[in-house]
Amino acid sequence: MSGGELRVGIISFAHLHAVSYAGCLAAIPDARLVAIADDDPRRGTTMAARFGVDYASDSAELLARPDIDAVIVTSENAHHAAHVIAAAAAGKHVLCEKPLATTREDALTMIAACREAGVVLQTAFPMRFSPPVIALRDAIAAGAVGEPLAVMATNHGRMPPGWFSDPILAGGGAIMDHTVHVADLLRWILGREVVSVYAEAATRMHPGIAVDDVGMLLLTFDGGLFASLDASWSRPATWPTWGGLTIEVVGDAGVIAMDAFNQNVQHYDDRDGTYRLVPWGQGGDPTMVATFVEAARTGSPPPVTGEDGLRALEVVLAAYVSAASHRPEPCPSS
Amino acid sequence: MMRVAIVGAGSLGSVHARAAASLPGVRVSWVADIDRERAADLAGQVGASASADVGGVLGRDDVDAVVVAVPTDRHREVVELAAESGKHVFCEKPLALTLPGARAMIAACDRAGVRLMAGQVVRFFPEYARIGALLREGAVGRVATVRARRLNVHPGSHRSWYADPARSGGLIVDLMIHDLDTLRWYFGEAERVMAHDLSTRPSAGTLDYAVATIRFRGGEVGHVEASWAHQGFRTSIEVAGDAGLLRHDSQEGISLRTERPGSKGGDYLVPISPAEESPYRAELRHFFDRLADGEPFLTPGEEAAASLALALAVRDSARTGQPIVPESIVLGDGPVVPGAGAGSLAEVTA
Ligand SMILES: NC(=O)c1ccc[n+]([C@@H]2O[C@H](COP(=O)([O-])OP(=O)(O)OC[C@H]3O[C@@H](n4cnc5c(N)ncnc54)[C@H](O)[C@@H]3O)[C@@H](O)[C@H]2O)c1
Numbered sequence: 311m312s313g314g315e316l317r318v319g320i321i322s323f324a325h326l327h328a329v330s331y332a333g334c335l336a337a338i339p340d341a342r343l344v345a346i347a348d349d350d351p352r353r354g355t356t357m358a359a360r361f362g363v364d365y366a367s368d369s370a371e372l373l374a375r376p377d378i379d380a381v382i383v384t385s386e387n388a389h390h391a392a393h394v395i396a397a398a399a400a401g402k403h404v405l406c407e408k409p410l411a412t413t414r415e416d417a418l419t420m421i422a423a424c425r426e427a428g429v430v431l432q433t434a435f436p437m438r439f440s441p442p443v444i445a446l447r448d449a450i451a452a453g454a455v456g457e458p459l460a461v462m463a464t465n466h467g468r469m470p471p472g473w474f475s476d477p478i479l480a481g482g483g484a485i486m487d488h489t490v491h492v493a494d495l496l497r498w499i500l501g502r503e504v505v506s507v508y509a510e511a512a513t514r515m516h517p518g519i520a521v522d523d524v525g526m527l528l529l530t531f532d533g534g535l536f537a538s539l540d541a542s543w544s545r546p547a548t549w550p551t552w553g554g555l556t557i558e559v560v561g562d563a564g565v566i567a568m569d570a571f572n573q574n575v576q577h578y579d580d581r582d583g584t585y586r587l588v589p590w591g592q593g594g595d596p597t598m599v600a601t602f603v604e605a606a607r608t609g610s611p612p613p614v615t616g617e618d619g620l621r622a623l624e625v626v627l628a629a630y631v632s633a634a635s636h637r638p639e640p641c642p643s644s
Numbered sequence: 645m646m647r648v649a650i651v652g653a654g655s656l657g658s659v660h661a662r663a664a665a666s667l668p669g670v671r672v673s674w675v676a677d678i679d680r681e682r683a684a685d686l687a688g689q690v691g692a693s694a695s696a697d698v699g700g701v702l703g704r705d706d707v708d709a710v711v712v713a714v715p716t717d718r719h720r721e722v723v724e725l726a727a728e729s730g731k732h733v734f735c736e737k738p739l740a741l742t743l744p745g746a747r748a749m750i751a752a753c754d755r756a757g758v759r760l761m762a763g764q765v766v767r768f769f770p771e772y773a774r775i776g777a778l779l780r781e782g783a784v785g786r787v788a789t790v791r792a793r794r795l796n797v798h799p800g801s802h803r804s805w806y807a808d809p810a811r812s813g814g815l816i817v818d819l820m821i822h823d824l825d826t827l828r829w830y831f832g833e834a835e836r837v838m839a840h841d842l843s844t845r846p847s848a849g850t851l852d853y854a855v856a857t858i859r860f861r862g863g864e865v866g867h868v869e870a871s872w873a874h875q876g877f878r879t880s881i882e883v884a885g886d887a888g889l890l891r892h893d894s895q896e897g898i899s900l901r902t903e904r905p906g907s908k909g910g911d912y913l914v915p916i917s918p919a920e921e922s923p924y925r926a927e928l929r930h931f932f933d934r935l936a937d938g939e940p941f942l943t944p945g946e947e948a949a950a951s952l953a954l955a956l957a958v959r960d961s962a963r964t965g966q967p968i969v970p971e972s973i974v975l976g977d978g979p980v981v982p983g984a985g986a987g988s989l990a991e992v993t994a
Binding site: 460512514524528530534544562637638 | 784786787788789791836838839840842845847848849851853855857859863864865866867869871873874875884885886887888889965966967
């Protein structure tokens with residue numbers, strides 16, 4: 311590591327979260343973005359110019375650079391495995407976009423590769439660093455609602471453009487895209503594992519796509535606690551914001567409701583005839599990227615691991631099995 | 645002039661007595677309650693006579709129709725007695741606690757040649773009726789998901805019989821049935837339900853919360869919640885389709901609000917919002933209008949029985965931990981309802 315500063319590469323801007331992560335890196339004194347690899351030269355060169363860094367057409371070229379300590383992998387879901395495994399082989403620490411992978415085998419191989427190479431593998435779950443989510447966890451830990459018994463959660467959005475609705479590249483639809491955040495948060499907040507999953511999946515909002523855009527999940531955790539999660543891409547184009555994430559917990563001594571993205575200014579804009587919600591909250595990305603930089607620089611364990619990514623993925627995979635079998639399905643690690 | 649007897653002078657009996665008394669062409673002639681004091685108190689408010697002898701009141705010549713607002717486990721005996729006495733019946737929801745019970749009540753009314761309407765009042769709430777009308781117009785295109793919530797304090801704090809599932813049916817049959825009935829009205833019959841209910845967990849104590857996913861035969865995916873774990877009363881509904889989204893939240897659509905020092909939570913029962921007519925008056929007006937013109941009720945006994953069948957399927961799913969196909973339950977002893985659902989929406993929106 312040169313001069314204690316973490317030198318970071320980003321592999322692919324297929325997932326637009328990469329733009330936010332690059333911006334976060336720029337604000338961290340101990341980190342520097344030095345190169346971007348992207349198999350789409352137009353996108354790659356545009357982003358390299360935007361952030362004033364080198365461009366590589368091939369991720370192997372980026373990973374071969376000895377002056378790079380760590381990478382952020384924001385490629386299509388199905389490509390995470392190849393990129394993370396190659397990064398581990400090159401001795402680079404990895405922050406990998408969610409979902410960690412599209413198959414359990416890939417996720418296990420990625421975790422093993424990083425462990426053997428002695429590099430950090432952090433799954434990018436920015437909602438763990440969202441202030442309302444942290445406040446919810448703290449309140450529950452302090453006994454605000456007593457013992458949690460049941461949970462209602464939503465993670466709604468619009469269908470993201472491009473490969474997100476490609477069954478191979480994305481590995482699924484709304485359930486793949488939107489289940490892992492809440493699955494991870496509930497594991498973290500409740501300190502319990504998901505033992506079984508029931509799901510209804512459908513394609514109704516976007517006729518003709520080959521993946522689900524409706525996902526309604528019922529989860530059972532160890533100890534018997536149940537949770538529902540609506541992961542649907544059900545926000546219309548006229549919805550004033552991209553979507554949202556809510557969690558409501560029924561405890562034996564009360565109820566607590568969290569709406570993570572309900573931190574907005576309402577904007578009625580006659581200039582273009584729109585109504586929008588303009589967020590004033592900073593979201594979890596800056597803190598998440600900072601924790602990765604810290605873990606990679608010091609070799610300390612990251613706050614969110616590859617195993618966390620695996621567990622959340624297992625909920626997704628069980629949901630898809632259930633959506634086809636119409637039965638509650640067990641989660642493999644439970 | 646229609647002369648109506650109110651049987652059960654509790655919370656809903658009081659609501660119905662006042663609503664009936666305000667309807668032109670309707671007079672509350674009797675109020676009957678096994679609790680004589682309650683009967684007398686309510687009778688005094690609406691200019692009726694009071695009695696603790698329910699059978700005696702039902703047999704009187706100056707009673708043409710009966711409103712049944714006794715605890716749910718008593719619905720059947722009062723409805724059957726009213727039918728045998730030749731009186732038309734309006735019965736509070738849930739119609740019955742079991743499907744055989746519901747069928748017996750329907751059959752008793754059919755045999756006696758009297759008509760039976762159930763108080764599935766949400767169909768008469770203007771916001772839910774408006775959503776139904778908009779859906780019929782195709783306001784959101786093809787429906788993908790529907791989310792309905794109905795949250796309340798535990799009614800056992802108000803009347804102890806609610807806390808006994810053998811008397812009230814429990815949270816799903818007593819409270820969730822409102823939204824189950826409304827969603828059947830919007831979307832037709834369910835293909836499959838899966839549910840969880842805190843009352844099946846020993847840890848829950850007296851509070852209760854239940855959630856169900858419902859796959860409708862048309863492919864719509866529903867998420868329905870009912871709670872006796874919240875403070876105050878709240879309902880919301882959201883319907884998302886490929887061309888838009890409709891939503892209503894009782895905590896957001898408030899046109900009059902009073903706050904006073906020391907006031908809390910809110911009342912457990914009937915949400916008040918300034919409107920031309922309360923939904924409870926609207927449903928009774930519908931009852932008497934349809935008795936007069938002979939046209940079908942929006943919520944006849946058969947519709948309420950079909951909604952009960954769905955509620956029982958949800959409850960069974962929560963108890964067994966497995967998805968349930970409601971049809972198999974309904975068809976167990978012959979179909980309860982001949983193709984209800986979306987078709988009947990026309991009546992209210994017309
Ligand atoms: N539609 C709605 O919004 C709504 C809301 C609440 C309750 N309800 C329904 O209304 C019904 C009554 O509920 P409530 O909250 O008014 O109950 P309540 O306990 O307030 O009143 C019931 C009354 O019935 C009397 N009673 C009991 N057994 C009787 C009998 N055999 N004959 C005559 N009177 C008898 C009791 O003395 C009491 O006065 C229930 O079926 C309930 O599910 C409907």
